[in-house]
Amino acid sequence: MNVSVDYIAIFIQFLVGFGFVATTMVATHYLGPKRKTADKLASFECGIDSQGNARLPFSIKYFLTAILFVMFDVEVIFMYPWAVNFKELGSTGFIEMLLFIGTLLIGFAYIIKRGALKWE
């Protein structure tokens, strides 16, 4: 366990990100005018009045899109260590990655063919 100097930059970035959100939230709370009427406090200020509540079970299609996103997200993770070592691994690494991507492309072709991402 060591605390490397390298992490100070990341720590500062976290601090800046968190600090920006916190300051803007506090600042808008104190700076902005407050008009609390029933219309202003509605979830949607304009358009059609909202009906019922938000706790409705929604379509599985969203879930399918999300789960396919996760699949390709994890696939990209595998590419980071490969890309860093691209030169050292040479053609062997390239063929390995081609096989990997090729298998996933079969899956992608299946998804497109079945129209899993189509919104009907």
Added chain:
Amino acid sequence: MGISQIIFYMLAAFTLLSALFVVFSKNPIYSVLWLILCFFSIAGHFVMLNAQFLAVVHIIVYSGAIMVLFLFTVMLLNLNSETEPHKPTLLKFAAVLSGGALFLIIIAAVRSTMPAPYVAPQLSEVGYVKNIGMKLYRDYTLPFEVASILFLSAMIGSVVLAKKERFN
């Protein structure tokens, strides 16, 4: 007590606290949000162990992608309080009894294990992205390729399960 030890104890306390809040929150959405914080602090533990790649992947995959799926799963359920199932008292009693028995067994098991002497983790550099890549693509090629088969089956499985079959 060194600075890394202080950071470790703070991180560990934060991890346990957020994990407890996951269990104790009444609202499942809050549970999911606490779980995201828990995952972030676990990523912090990975950084402390010099496993940077794992830390970043943990944030990207778990806090990013997996938690989206958790949130979706929560949303897929009908969470209206009217439809909340009320279990009979006998079932509640049985649940408390079996949970307590499990707790007792866990305590007994922990007490009977001999705590291994603490070994300070060796400061290895295998957790860096470059070294992990070398290991993965040189020595562990087959598991890597098998992972792609796993992805393929997961993709096809999710499409088959979620997509309505059309006969026309």
